[in-house]
């Protein structure tokens with residue numbers, strides 16, 4: 212199975228000298244194509260820090276990240292930006308939307324950054340909004356939406372660039388359980404139907420159970436790493452189909 | 466992000482906090498308005514001076530006098546140094562200097578670039594009246610060689626000597642006294658111009674005025690910079706009046722110390738060099754009006770400094786506004802960075818916002834100063850400028866306005882670099898953690 216992201220000997224130290232705080236210690240972790248990985252741990256255990264480093268949003272103090280076997284630490288900022296823009300999707304606990312923009316504008320932001328043309332990006336944003344069932348809210352201001360709807364817009368934004376991996380940091384943390392379930396369904400749907408690799412940071416055990424792999428961390432160290440179910444093959448073959456579609460789309464954009 | 470999208474986004478972000486943006490634009494506006502309007506007025510004044518200079522000969526017309534007189538003449542025309550006390554010199558004469566000899570006149574005429582040169586007759590005219598009419602009016606007339614020199618005419622033509630008769634150009638002020646309805650009606654009318662015969666007056670004080678006839682061939686359009694407000698006549702009339710006034714005056718008392726003529730302006734410096742060798746110097750109309758120009762230019766500089774100070778204050782306003790904006794949009798910046806937007810693009814996004822503040826302020830300055838400028842100009846032409854139809858109080862030069870706008874945009878850009886740098890340096894992680 213293909214390794215999408217591999218972390219080798221990751222150490223992250225915040226601050227310097229006396230104020231230095233080691234948030235991650237010697238983490239070794241490989242994420243495989245089509246997996247749904249839960250990163251579970253108490254608050255302050257280093258989950259978000261790990262996710263940020265895996266997602267190339269932050270650089271480790273020691274150790275390296277390999278993307279498709281290539282060392283990401285050697286990449287320039289520009290290349291990292293491009294990689295994130297094309298391969299990754301992000302969902303955050305606090306949504307992070309531009310409140311004054313319309314739902315559509317929020318969703319097509321990654322494509323705008325990718326310098327996609329006006330018509331194409333609108334078309335693809337509409338498709339993404341269809342998947343999260345929010346076509347009717349296209350023209351609404353982001354502020355006018357409920358929490359669940361906001362998170363669905365964020366998911367649409369995360370999938371609009373046809374990403375290989377979606378990183379979700381406490382995606383249901385700010386939602387009631389019924390709404391949270393809907394969001395969870397959406398994410399796992401993407402994983403199962405479209406073969407998108409999911410990396411979910413959570414302290415919610417129920418959400419973690421739905422993932423086929425659970426990585427537990429405590430005080431910056433991995434204390435357990437269990438692959439729960441083995442239906443990855445199916446997801447992986449699905450993934451290959453969507454990967455082919457993604458490459459095709461990417462070629463069309465050029 | 467594409468540049469066009471960046472500009473659109475920046476403009477959109479700008480008008481999110483409308484009041485703050487408006488106030489910043491207002492600050493830029495105060496500076497740009499001051500500079501644009503004062504430049505427009507300066508252009509208007511200079512254009513009017515140019516037009517006037519052209520009517521009295523432009524750069525081709527020269528007034529020649531002995532070198533020793535330069536300071537006196539230049540002083541009268543608004544230059545030179547009249548306060549110098551000089552030792553008397555028999556050869557160069559007293560205050561007014563020595564006469565121009567025929568020999569020297571011939572030498573000067575032969576200098577390359579000199580088109581014509583004539584002794585200037587200072588005529589002491591008494592009056593002018595329409596032929597056959599009773600009413601006499603004070604008048605003063607002057608002859609300058611026709612050449613590049615042309616009068617701004619509202620009717621008729623320039624004088625010439627081809628007709629063999631005396632010719633005169635009056636100005637519109639004379640129409641009413643002469644009982645004429647329009648400039649056209651004046652053409653072809655004959656007038657009598659009278660001079661005092663100085664020598665005769667010693668003998669018969671009550672009978673020493675003689676007159677010569679002249680045909681009105683043109684009517685001059687109103688202006689301010691006529692040569693002393695004197696009416697222009699042709700050489701035939703000039704010679705007639707001069708010989709009448711100089712009848713019986715001994716040769717030694719004749720004062721011919723000024724010559725006037727036309728030259729090729731391109732050869733001005735060379736001509737001056739040659740004239741100096743012969744012992745003469747000259748001033749041009751441009752020399753004479755340079756002082757007026759200097760005065761208006763100095764006013765412009767003062768206003769530009771005011772505008773500049775206002776712009777400096779506006780630049781600080783831009784810095785402040787954008788710092789607030791960066792602070793407010795920390796998360797948005799973090800998100801954009803997380804989604805793959807580069808440092809440079811973030812810097813550009815905020816820089817463009819700064820440039821747009823400058824642009825809108827400047828555009829508003831152009832708009833308002835045009836509205837005010839043209840309105841005042843229209844009112845002025847109804848009232849105190851009614852006599853000067855060719856005087857445009859304001860002239861908005863597109864090139865000037867473009868340059869001013871670009872400079873303001875550049876200032877805004879420089880001001881914006883500080884907040885833009887701060888924005889571009891934001892770490893996406895910290896920005897997204899920021900509560």
Ligand SMILES: Nc1ncnc2c1ncn2[C@@H]1O[C@H](COP(=O)(O)OP(=O)(O)O)[C@@H](O)[C@H]1O
Pocket residue numbers: 225226232234252253254255256257258259260261
């Ligand atoms: N920028 C930072 N500077 C210093 N300490 C930090 C910084 N970011 C996170 N930390 C610390 O690192 C630890 C792990 O943080 P985080 O990864 O956010 O934990 P989690 O997401 O598991 O709650 C926490 O103790 C937090 O206080």
Ligand SMILES: [Mg+2]
Pocket residue numbers: 258259260
């Ligand atoms: Mg966290």
